[in-house]
Amino acid sequence: KVSPAAFPNSAMMAMDREAALEGGDPVGSGPVVVASFNDRRSWDLPDGWRGNIAADGSAMLRLPEGMTHLPERAFSGCTSLTSITLPSTLTSVGYEAFQKCCSLREVNLPDGLTSIGAQAFFCCRALTSIILPARLRSLGPFAFYDCTSLATASLLSELTSIEDSTFQKCSSLCDLALPAGLVDIGSVAFRSCAALSSVDLPAGLASVGSGAFSACSTLASIEFPPGLACLGAHAFQNCSSLVSVTFQAHLTCDLTCIGVEAFRGCSALASIDLPAGLLSIGHSSFSGCASLSRVVFPDTLASVGEEAFLGCLLANRRVTLPDSAAIGACAFHHATTIVQLPPARMRAQERLFTLFKTCLVHARLRRWLVRAAHRVYALGGPGFKAAEESYVIAGAAQQQQQQQKQQQQQQ
Template identity: 30%
Template sequence: MKKSLSILLSLIMIAATITALPFTALADETGVCGDGVTYKFYASTGELDIIGNGAMYDFDESDPAYDSLADDVHYIFIREGVTHVGNYAFDFYPNVEYISVEGTVNDIGIAAFAGCSKAEAINLDEGINSIGAGAFDECDALTLVDIPDSVTYIGQAAFKYCYLNSLYLGTGVEEIAYEAFAYCYLSELELPDSLTTIGEYAFKGNNIYEIILPSGLTSIGEGAFLECKYLVNAYYDGNAENFEALLASEYYSTFDNAALYYTEGSCGENVDYIFDLDNSRVEIYGYGDMEDYAPYTTPFGGNPRIKTVKFSDGISHIGSYAFARCAGITSVDTNEVDSVGEGAFIDCTGIKKATLHSRTKDVGAWVFYGCTSLETVDFGAYSDILPYTFWNCTSLDSITLSPAVETVYMNSFNGSNDNFTVTAYCHTNGIESEILEGTNRKWNKLHYETSAEVTPATFTKDGFKEKYCATCGDPVGVETINQIKTCALSTTTYTYNGNAKKPTVTVKDKKGKKISSENYTLSYSSGRKNVGTYTVTVKFKGDYSGTKKLSFKVNPKGTSLSKVTAGKKSFTVSWKKQSTQTTGYQLEYSTDKNFSKNCKKVTVSSNKTTKKTISKLKGGKKYYVRIRTYKTVSKTKYYSNWSSVKSATTKK
């Protein structure tokens, strides 16, 4: 498909005839390339500017007008006023490094920039509506693409064979056509809520490991995610019935072997669920029993995004194997559930605490089998500990049996650590043997411990718990609650990307032990998306008391230098426009490449400006230049990171 742009040179004759002539690369050139559109080629810099008002001509793949100009173009700028980039206009320009298309362009034509194999960066401004078939096909040096929010359609093979490390799909994209991003080696992909159509093989052969399919989808073409060998989990924002209506073919010919999870559905005759993807939370609601599942048939099994499960009032039974292999779940609370089915939480390796309430009297075998992080179990009214219930719970150092426990079956605690102990009430309620069946470990007949009074720890002093036996009232002892030492955010500085930021909080006591999030609540200030400073308020409760305010900031997204052109005792800097969440730019130049001395800064107050000339410099001197964006919020300036450095030697 190796073709070049045929430019029509306007020859002013008596008949005002327009004749198509080829480019030459010997000197600067101008000419006509559309109705009201001209080109300007700068031989010294390799820059090709398309300027004017109107549409470029469309060219033909079979047009023989290939000329030497294609080899000399390094930068292509489609300037404001141009409304259409012509079909095959710049296909297979072998040395193009940078492409910029401004927002007056309505559509980019078929194969307009296809085969520009050295193009490392493209700038697509807001205002573009459509990207044509093969527009950037085989631009295999291209690693990052930001699709503007104004784009609604991305055509067939538009970015096929681009080696993309990063892809932002704008919030207005509605259709992604056949093979649009096939074989792009994408590892991450976020689909916008506006998307309605995914064409056949649209993302075939990528490296994505999970995908969230928005609820507004109306069609998913055959093989849309075929050969995505790392794709293990797919999430659909809706139910199974709606999803099946989207597919043009069988599920496995679209997603290979990826597991599919829905955000809503049924899990019992009168029981439904909602899966909140944003908060990684499943709520089981309705009334009656959840369905009992065979292994590997549950709608939740192995879902790595589930971190919290809530059982609403009215749920009486947790289904067998319902949450098997959900490694992200950190705690279980049965609420008003009467029974828990066999293997319900088997191999949930992230569970640290299990709370079985007083109504939960029937717990099946294998329920917490392989829960290697389980540290705490509250037994409630649970009476019989069945075989393999806590098998291989290697983090379980000790348990306290409730008065209701009557039988501990063989192999219930096999695989626990060597220091594992059991504490029973001071009356054993019918348990005769002091040896756990199937083990050599003995339990201690100690007082049952409960907290009668708590003095909470603060940032300045320790707290303590006074413990008493719940049965006889004897004092058991005092437990120290170490004072709070540190309270920190996971991240204090972000770069704007259009998404709300929510850093996590880690709290540690004076001995460096992490304090559980059950002991505090978090309140985040509103917004947290745009550039600015935001607050997280940590309010302690339970064993701790006090309040701590933490702050983080969102800086603007940076930009990059396009070029630095030397002039007489001056140089001119051009850069990529970055108008989202910015006020302007700050240039810094120096004769020191490390910017440790002789540095001067220049502020450009408009975010629409993309060029600046620095004059009154020394002639014949090499200057190093870099740029960053800034945004002013409430009289405070927030800066992006500095760009990469470019240099130029001024003329005398």
């Protein structure tokens, strides 16, 4: 039996000092054995051992067969531990069991393991790969947080959920295999995984949490399964290499809302076809996507949030919105595009098209005041009346009336 905090910070105050050994094999079954491994770098604990052990400077350790649970903080802070062999009988690893074991390079998880606690391998910065066994059903939040050398993670397990921050800041992670039965990816689960260039989302995935893949700066493409129902806020924010976002258009998609700032700052994204069934685009969802030149909106779209496409050039393209869409303030702020508003749309929020060169085409618009605009172009349809500091965009009939008033004033 290894008790909680058996190896904290590679040292422990012994309750039974007479059991302390210097460099010798641990013997007996006393409550505590304290071993200073100055000359010996490897230890095998004998089968049936029942004492607590604190290791000072240990490098390699083999735990005895028969152990089923490794308690919380058992090896927390063991900075010299490089390798550990876990028994085949082990079924659970406790909270913070290997936290900040900064030299731990290798750990083989037994096939019968079903649970890994929160922060179990937190900040194990020398760990290079991990294979989660097939029977694993629970993986706690922050389990591999800040494992900066972790390059390969095979999650070939029974996991249905990846908890919050599980692999956050694993900056070397480049090879990721997600379990086939995965349903939910938690908040910031893979945030700042800078080496992750691709990821295959399983067919049954229903939810991508807030910031789940944010700041994955080399992620180049992502394809969403048709069953995806939730795309959280900031989910792919600042994925600066993301060039392809694909929804399986030939299948019915359950997604109804794109979260706030979901793709904000994805500066390489050039084109996107939004899925049928989508109802709303959140605040700043595509803000700062400077390369975005093509967006296809579904007929089901009901609202476009504030600043949704702020700074998206959409150069030389016509954006057509469905009849039902409500448009938030500054939705196309700093845009240079032709925007086709639906004939039924008679009102829109302030500063909708302000600044830079924006073209407007609207069959039934009667009056629109756009303040502090640089230039407004009329490309067919309604006429435009310009004042020095503002532009009044008027329908053809109203424009004719205004022209007549001007002529009368000049006379």
